[in-house]
Amino acid sequence: MKKFRHIYIEEEILNHPKTISILEKNPNSQKIIIKNYKTFFNRANQNFQIQKQDMKLILAKKKDNFLYDGSDFSNNFGNKNFYYNTLILNCVYNCEYCYLQGMFNSGNIVIFVNIEDFFSSTKLKLNDDMFLCISYETDLLAFEELTGFVREWILFSYDFSNLKIELRTKSNLFNQISDLKPNPNFILAWTLSPEIVIKLHEEKTPTLNRRIESIQEAIKLGWSVRICLDPILHFENWKFEYTNLIKIIFEKIEIDKLLDISIGTFRINKDFLKKMKKLRPDSKILHYPFQLENEATYKKTKKDEILFELKQILIQKFSEEKIYLS
Numbered sequence: 001m002k003k004f005r006h007i008y009i010e011e012e013i014l015n016h017p018k019t020i021s022i023l024e025k026n027p028n029s030q031k032i033i034i035k036n037y038k039t040f041f042n043r044a045n046q047n048f049q050i051q052k053q054d055m056k057l058i059l060a061k062k063k064d065n066f067l068y069d070g071s072d073f074s075n076n077f078g079n080k081n082f083y084y085n086t087l088i089l090n091c092v093y094n095c096e097y098c099y100l101q102g103m104f105n106s107g108n109i110v111i112f113v114n115i116e117d118f119f120s121s122t123k124l125k126l127n128d129d130m131f132l133c134i135s136y137e138t139d140l141l142a143f144e145e146l147t148g149f150v151r152e153w154i155l156f157s158y159d160f161s162n163l164k165i166e167l168r169t170k171s172n173l174f175n176q177i178s179d180l181k182p183n184p185n186f187i188l189a190w191t192l193s194p195e196i197v198i199k200l201h202e203e204k205t206p207t208l209n210r211r212i213e214s215i216q217e218a219i220k221l222g223w224s225v226r227i228c229l230d231p232i233l234h235f236e237n238w239k240f241e242y243t244n245l246i247k248i249i250f251e252k253i254e255i256d257k258l259l260d261i262s263i264g265t266f267r268i269n270k271d272f273l274k275k276m277k278k279l280r281p282d283s284k285i286l287h288y289p290f291q292l293e294n295e296a297t298y299k300k301t302k303k304d305e306i307l308f309e310l311k312q313i314l315i316q317k318f319s320e321e322k323i324y325l326s
């Protein structure tokens with residue numbers, strides 16, 4: 001992965017083993033010691049998109065909120081006790097529709113090095129079944145060469161049969177974890193989009209083919225794989241492009257081995273959208289005439305049409321019970 005020219009490091013975690021290993025992988029970076037990441041990251045009047053062009057890395061210690069209640073914008077796939085965590089803030093990719101642009105003031109990346117505290121908090125809540133999403137507010141697998149966090153979560157998961165983990169990704173870096181024993185409760189969830197959407201709206205992400213190669217390999221090795229067609233964007237040729245995507249999935253992936261498929265149309269927090277539209281005044285996706293209620297989304301009739309049409313195509317070859325709609 002790309003080397004960082006500047007790395008800001010909180011004084012308190014200078015000697016943390018993860019800090020040392022990340023710094024070793026960026027030997028030529030300029031290192032700047034800081035007291036608290038929030039002073040840099042949360043500062044007002046930063047330009048998210050300008051910062052994305054030359055992202056700085058910030059290494060910090062997370063002090064609280066190691067688990068958040070699952071978001072209303074996400075599917076819990078029928079699981080109770082749905083949580084997510086945030087080991088990293090921001091992403092190496094730069095999708096045009098990404099809500100992080102609306103959520104954070106800064107486009108720089110924060111890595112919380114104290115993964116052991118995330119593990120302890122998770123253990124404390126694990127009396128009952130838990131569904132935990134570990135790739136929120138980032139794409140965790142895309143950072144794997146730098147952090148090794150996914151590997152550590154997989155190793156952690158072996159000890160807890162009541163813990164179901166989802167790793168959502170657009171990365172093609174499955175090879176980083178492919179030597180590990182698959183855990184059926186550790187779900188590798190790939191987001192797929194039509195090639196044209198990837199090219200135009202998912203800047204810096206791997207091509208559809210490269211994502212599919214990772215999926216093929218993961219299935220071959222026995223991993224639980226979920227495919228997410230989410231967010232589905234509405235544009236002139238949406239039906240043709242998404243139908244074609246499903247055709248490619250049917251052709252290239254052993255779909256009977258998939259855990260499930262989730263499909264969901266684009267939806268976003270209204271306040272985030274306002275900020276994102278200012279950052280991307282030319283974006284047709286973001287300047288769409290959305291219906292604004294609790295969230296910004298397509299009109300119900302449009303949303304229902306998209307989900308219905310795509311589900312009809314999916315159920316020609318894939319079990320209806322294993323399709324989740326958002």
Ligand code: SF4
Nearest residue numbers: 091093094095098138
């Ligand atoms: S991969 Fe996800 S987190 Fe990363 S930029 Fe795209 S939408 Fe945002």
